[in-house]
Amino acid sequence: MPERLRWPSVGEVVSYALMALAVVIIGLPLLWMLLGSLKTNQEIYTLPPPWLPQTWRWENFVDAWNAAPFGRFYFNSIVTTLAGTGLELVNATMTAYAFAFLRFPKKEWVFVLLLAALMIPNQVTILPNYLTLSDVFGQSWINTYQGIVLPGAATAFGAFLLRQAFLGLPREVLDAAKVDGCGHLRLLWDIVIPLARPVLVTFGLISLVAKWNDYLWPLIVTNTQEMRTLTVGLTYLFDQEGNTNWGPVMAASLFVIVPLLVIFAWAQRHIIEGIAAGATKG
Amino acid sequence: MLSRASLSAREVEGAVEAPRQAARRRAFWRSEWFLFILFVAPNLLLFGVFSYWPMIANVQLSTVRWDMISPVRTFVGSANFVYLFNDVVFRMVLRNSLVFTAGAVGGSLLLGLATALLLNQKLRWRNGARAVLFAPTLLSGAAIGIVWVYIFDPRFGLLARIIGAVGINSPNWLTDPAWAMPAVIIVYVWKNVGFSTVIYLAGLQAIPKDLYEAARVDGAGVLWRFRSVTLPMLSPITFFLVITALLNSFQAFDIIKVMTEGGPVDATNTLIYYVYEQGFVAYNAGRAAAAALVLFVIMFGITLVQLRYAEERVHYA
Numbered sequence: 001m002p003e004r005l006r007w008p009s010v011g012e013v014v015s016y017a018l019m020a021l022a023v024v025i026i027g028l029p030l031l032w033m034l035l036g037s038l039k040t041n042q043e044i045y046t047l048p049p050p051w052l053p054q055t056w057r058w059e060n061f062v063d064a065w066n067a068a069p070f071g072r073f074y075f076n077s078i079v080t081t082l083a084g085t086g087l088e089l090v091n092a093t094m095t096a097y098a099f100a101f102l103r104f105p106k107k108e109w110v111f112v113l114l115l116a117a118l119m120i121p122n123q124v125t126i127l128p129n130y131l132t133l134s135d136v137f138g139q140s141w142i143n144t145y146q147g148i149v150l151p152g153a154a155t156a157f158g159a160f161l162l163r164q165a166f167l168g169l170p171r172e173v174l175d176a177a178k179v180d181g182c183g184h185l186r187l188l189w190d191i192v193i194p195l196a197r198p199v200l201v202t203f204g205l206i207s208l209v210a211k212w213n214d215y216l217w218p219l220i221v222t223n224t225q226e227m228r229t230l231t232v233g234l235t236y237l238f239d240q241e242g243n244t245n246w247g248p249v250m251a252a253s254l255f256v257i258v259p260l261l262v263i264f265a266w267a268q269r270h271i272i273e274g275i276a277a278g279a280t281k282g
Numbered sequence: 283m284l285s286r287a288s289l290s291a292r293e294v295e296g297a298v299e300a301p302r303q304a305a306r307r308r309a310f311w312r313s314e315w316f317l318f319i320l321f322v323a324p325n326l327l328l329f330g331v332f333s334y335w336p337m338i339a340n341v342q343l344s345t346v347r348w349d350m351i352s353p354v355r356t357f358v359g360s361a362n363f364v365y366l367f368n369d370v371v372f373r374m375v376l377r378n379s380l381v382f383t384a385g386a387v388g389g390s391l392l393l394g395l396a397t398a399l400l401l402n403q404k405l406r407w408r409n410g411a412r413a414v415l416f417a418p419t420l421l422s423g424a425a426i427g428i429v430w431v432y433i434f435d436p437r438f439g440l441l442a443r444i445i446g447a448v449g450i451n452s453p454n455w456l457t458d459p460a461w462a463m464p465a466v467i468i469v470y471v472w473k474n475v476g477f478s479t480v481i482y483l484a485g486l487q488a489i490p491k492d493l494y495e496a497a498r499v500d501g502a503g504v505l506w507r508f509r510s511v512t513l514p515m516l517s518p519i520t521f522f523l524v525i526t527a528l529l530n531s532f533q534a535f536d537i538i539k540v541m542t543e544g545g546p547v548d549a550t551n552t553l554i555y556y557v558y559e560q561g562f563v564a565y566n567a568g569r570a571a572a573a574a575l576v577l578f579v580i581m582f583g584i585t586l587v588q589l590r591y592a593e594e595r596v597h598y599a
Contacts, residue, residue, distance in 0.1 A: 012405075015400060015403055015405055016405060018400055019400055019401070019405060019407075019408065019411050022397055022400070022411065022415060023411050023414050023415070025472070026414055026415050026417070026418060026472065026475075026476070027414055028440065029429060029430065029433055029440065029472070030417075030418075030429075032429070032432070032433060032440045033429045033432070036432060044438060045438055047437065047438070048443055048446055048447075049438050049443055051443075090324075091324055091325040091328070092325075094320075094321035094322070094324070094325070095321060095322050095325045097321060098317070098318045098321035098322045099322075102314045102315075102317055102318040102321065103314045103315070103318070104314065104315055104318040104319075105315075107318075110322060110326075113326060113329075114325070114326070114329075115589075116334070117329040117333045117334070118585070119581070119582055119585045120333040120334070120336075120337060120578070121529070121533055121578075121581055123533045123535065123554050123557070123574075123577070124336070124337075124340070124557075124574045124575075124577055124578045124581070125332065125333060125336035125337070125340070125574075126557070126558070126561065126562075126574075127336075127339075127340070127343065127557070127561045127567060127570050127571055127574060128335065128336035128339035128340055128343065128571075129332055129336055130561075130562075131339070131350075132331065132332070132335070132336070132339075150328065150332065151328075151332040153328050154324075154325050154326075154328035154329045154332065154333070155325070156325075156329070159325065184314070184317055209420050212422070213420075213421070213422040213423065213424075213536075215422070215423060215424045215535065215536040215539070216535045216536065216539075216554075216558065219539075220558075220562055230422075231422050231424040231425065231536070232424075234422075234424060234425060234428065235424050235428070235539075235540055238428045238431075238540065242428065242431060242432075243431075243435070246432050246438075249428060249432075250429070250432065253425040253428050253429055256422045256424070256425040257421050257422060257425050257426075260420050260421060260422075261417065261420075261421070264413075264417060264420055268413050271416075271420075272412065272413070272416055272480050275477075275480060275481075276480050276481055276483070276484035277484070279481045279484070279519070279522060
């Protein structure tokens, strides 16, 4: 490749420098967190603070884990994230299938109902939802898993996204299945879901990330330590130890962040391209 | 459906009609209508309970004074709204929301476009750079907020370390009312710029190359090509990003809660934080509901604009 041998132009040098700058600006805070999680308090609180820890203090992670019941927080976050994502996926798939393939009189009116839901953000409904859940047929669902999960289990965005995808599936395949006497349930399960898998995965990942990171609602609806999710538990630890004990607090922040970074590293292309396609085509 | 009378009339015909009727009933249970209802019901039921009903309840709550505990809700009419719009703090909250939104949307869009133009060139490692830029958008705002409190620490933080090397003293980012708002905007933009980058990049790559060729043949320079081809072709995406960023930034809660709790002296108190604070810290249900309705009206307005123009292609807007 003779092209590789030529000198880079000024423009290219500037471009590479700017790209490096952008990567440093985004990456350095994350690196600072990682390095902070390995420093001793003495290193953190000297002036000027050193860039690198002298010896890596892994005990910060042990200290953080013992400072609050993080095992329990993990369990709560995993349960509510999986339940919430699963319910959203099921709801989105069934609603999308209904609107794409099933006949119903005045279907467009039902569609408007769904559209209206898109305009009501969760943040506006926190107070009434708290009151609703504090009295469910005489029972309180505050501080329960169903209380954390159910208000976020419906989805209009997912239904629209999947409906678009379902309508774009090859008609011949669907028609052929119908001619073979395939009922709607079989059609959905054996043909539509496998064919639309990439969109389902994208939506599932978007939903998963949102549930894992959710903060406002779990903060409000839980009131004992055993029911807190990771994000909420982390901020309670920060309220107690932040500013005085940065090492373990940074370690605990990594508890929350690392699972998503791992998923991202594994499905990076899929997530980015899925989101870009959703936005530019939609 | 058959009425009881016609049913008994037909019972005379007996043997022939009964199976047909049963078949018809079976046909309904297997029909598309029934399946449609079955498929749509769970989603709509949840929306009914957790989205539509709360809007009605919000309107009700906004007309009462209530501490969320006592059995009595005192009806006060429009007093909560009158209070809000005469309250110095709430006016400040509205102004803060505007400033935060303007900074957050403007910052993430401009920097997103700049980085997208950069990464749209044939550079090595550009996919890696794109991944790094996008990563923070997936991370917990609560955790990121905490990390940035450490970074903003005026003595031991990363920023103090960097600007200290040039001999500048760090401002008291989070305890100085003048610096707290810029600080939370910086964090919001840092966390969300990658989303705009990725979307703009996809948009840039979808612009047909011959448009640039045509402009070049017409003698258009780089800047002119950017103004006459790139920007107009990106306008639907810009529109999408503006709306998304507007809606998201009005709902930004975790960063603000963790970094400043709306302070110092309400300098970063925004609408969503105010709703939370009035409802779940001050136990002032009426005011919280009224503020939530204000937030809703603003966001509803934004969504209406989106729906109005979403279908039109806004190339030359």
